Amino acid sequence: MIGSLLRREWQILRRAKGAVINPMAFLFLSATLFAIAAPALVIQQTSQGASAAGILWTLVLLTQLLALDGMYRRDFDSGLLEQLLVTAQVPFVAVLSRIFMQWLSTGFIIVLASPLLAVLLGLSVETLPATAVALLLGTPTLSLLGSIGASVTVGFNRGGVILALLVLPLFLPTLIFGADLVEAAQAGRDFMPQAYVLGLISLGALALAPFATLAGLKISLEMQ
Amino acid sequence: MFTLNQLCCERDGRDLFAPLTLGVAAGDYVELLGANGSGKSTLLRTLAGLHSQFSGSYETVPAVYQGHRLGLDDLLTPVENLLWFAGLEGATLSLDRILDALQETGILTEAYDNCAAMSAGQQRRVAMARWMLSQRKLWLLDEPLTALDIEAQAVASRIIKEHCASGGAVICATHQPLDLTDKTTLTLTPQLAETAS
Numbered sequence: 001m002i003g004s005l006l007r008r009e010w011q012i013l014r015r016a017k018g019a020v021i022n023p024m025a026f027l028f029l030s031a032t033l034f035a036i037a038a039p040a041l042v043i044q045q046t047s048q049g050a051s052a053a054g055i056l057w058t059l060v061l062l063t064q065l066l067a068l069d070g071m072y073r074r075d076f077d078s079g080l081l082e083q084l085l086v087t088a089q090v091p092f093v094a095v096l097s098r099i100f101m102q103w104l105s106t107g108f109i110i111v112l113a114s115p116l117l118a119v120l121l122g123l124s125v126e127t128l129p130a131t132a133v134a135l136l137l138g139t140p141t142l143s144l145l146g147s148i149g150a151s152v153t154v155g156f157n158r159g160g161v162i163l164a165l166l167v168l169p170l171f172l173p174t175l176i177f178g179a180d181l182v183e184a185a186q187a188g189r190d191f192m193p194q195a196y197v198l199g200l201i202s203l204g205a206l207a208l209a210p211f212a213t214l215a216g217l218k219i220s221l222e223m224q
Numbered sequence: 225m226f227t228l229n230q231l232c233c234e235r236d237g238r239d240l241f242a243p244l245t246l247g248v249a250a251g252d253y254v255e256l257l258g259a260n261g262s263g264k265s266t267l268l269r270t271l272a273g274l275h276s277q278f279s280g281s282y283e284t285v286p287a288v289y290q291g292h293r294l295g296l297d298d299l300l301t302p303v304e305n306l307l308w309f310a311g312l313e314g315a316t317l318s319l320d321r322i323l324d325a326l327q328e329t330g331i332l333t334e335a336y337d338n339c340a341a342m343s344a345g346q347q348r349r350v351a352m353a354r355w356m357l358s359q360r361k362l363w364l365l366d367e368p369l370t371a372l373d374i375e376a377q378a379v380a381s382r383i384i385k386e387h388c389a390s391g392g393a394v395i396c397a398t399h400q401p402l403d404l405t406d407k408t409t410l411t412l413t414p415q416l417a418e419t420a421s
Binding site: 012088094 | 274275288295308313358
C-alpha cells in the first residue's frame with residue numbers, strides 16, 4: 001500500500017514540477033530582494049549575523065506557507081480525498097506519505113539549497129553546516145503542522161489567509177529555535193541545545209499531525 | 225450487505241427525508257430515486273462514512289463509493305489511477321486484469337493517456353473499471369450515468385447486473401432508471417413539516 005501511494009506521489013511530482021519550482025523561485029527571489037533592498041541588514045558582520053538568520057527562517061516559513069496552500073487542494077477537487085478516506089485500509093499511512101512527499105518537495109530541497117541561500121543573505125561560510133542542520137531538523141515540523149492547517153482550510157475557496165493565520169503561530173517555536181541555532185553558530189557558540197529542541201518539536205509534530213490532518217480532512221469533506 | 229434503521233440524514237440541523245428502514249442482501253440492486261435536493265447524495269455519503277450528521281442508525285460493509293467527483297487524478301493515466309486505487313485497498317492487480325476491465329468499459333485505447341486529456345464520459349468509463357476491479361461487494365453509485373453515451377449506459381447496466389449476479393449489491397442514485405428487471409426502488413420523500421418538529 002505504501003509503495004503504490006508513494007509511487008503516485010512521485011509520478012505527480014515528476015509531471016507537475018511547478019509544485020517544486022514555484023516555491024523555490026519565490027524563496028530565491030525574496031532572498032535576492034532582501035539583499036538588494038537592505039544590504040546593511042544582510043551584509044556579513046558578526047553583530048548582524050542574527051538578523052540574516054532571522055530573515056532566512058522567515059522566508060522559509062513564507063515559502064512553506066505558499067506550498068502548503070495547494071497541498072490537498074488538487075486531491076480535494078478531483079474527489080481523490082473522498083476515495084482515500086472511504087477506501088484506504090490505513091488512511092493514516094496515506095496522509096503520512098503525502099506529508100513526507102510534501103516535505104521532500106519543499107523542505108528537503110530548501111535544505112539542499114541552503115548554502116546558496118545563506119551566502120546570498122550574507123551568513124558566514126562557517127555557519128553553512130549549522131544552517132543546513134537547522135533546516136533539516138526544522139522543516140519537517142513546517143510540513144507536519146502545516147498539513148493540519150491545509151486539511152482544515154482545503155474546503156474554502158480562498159483558504160490562503162486563514163491558513164496563514166492558523167499555522168504561522170504553530171511555526172513560531174521552530175522559527176525561534178531555528179534562528180537561534182544559526183545565530184549561535186554564527187557567534188561560535190554551541191548550537192546542540194537548539195538542535196535537540198528542533199528535533200524534539202519535529203518528533204512531537206510527527207506524532208500529532210497525521211491524526212489531526214485526518215480529522216481536518218474529514219471535517220472539510222463533510223462541509224460540502 | 226447493509227441495513228438502515230430509521231435513518232434520516234441531516235444537513236444544517238434540518239432533516240432531509242422521512243426516516244428510512246431497509247435491509248439489503250447480497251444480489252440486490254437498489255435504485256435510489258428522489259427529486260433534486262431530496263438527499264440522495266447525502267444518503268450515499270452517509271453510507272460511505274463521509275457524512276456524520278444523521279439520526280437513526282445503519283450498518284454496512286466497506287463499500288466502493290462513486291461520488292460526483294470521480295476520484296481520478298488528472299496527471300495520471302487510467303492504468304496508474306487504477307493501480308493507485310488497488311494499492312489503497314491493499315490489493316495487487318496484474319496489468320492484464322486492469323486492461324481487461326478497461327476493455328470491457330471501452331476505454332482500452334486511452335489506457336496510457338493522461339486523464340486530463342479525456343472527456344467527461346471517458347473519465348466515467350475509467351471510474352466504471354474501478355468498481356469492477358475493487359474487491360468490495362457493495363457499490364454506492366451517485367448518478368453513474370451522467371455524461372455517458374447510450375453505449376456506455378448499456379455497459380454500466382451490464383456491469384451492475386453482473387456484479388449483483390455474482391453476489392454483490394449496488395445502490396444507485398439516478399434520474400435515468402437502469403434497464404434491470406429485478407430491482408428495489410427507494411424513493412426519498414421530504415420530511416413533512418409537522419413531523420419534523
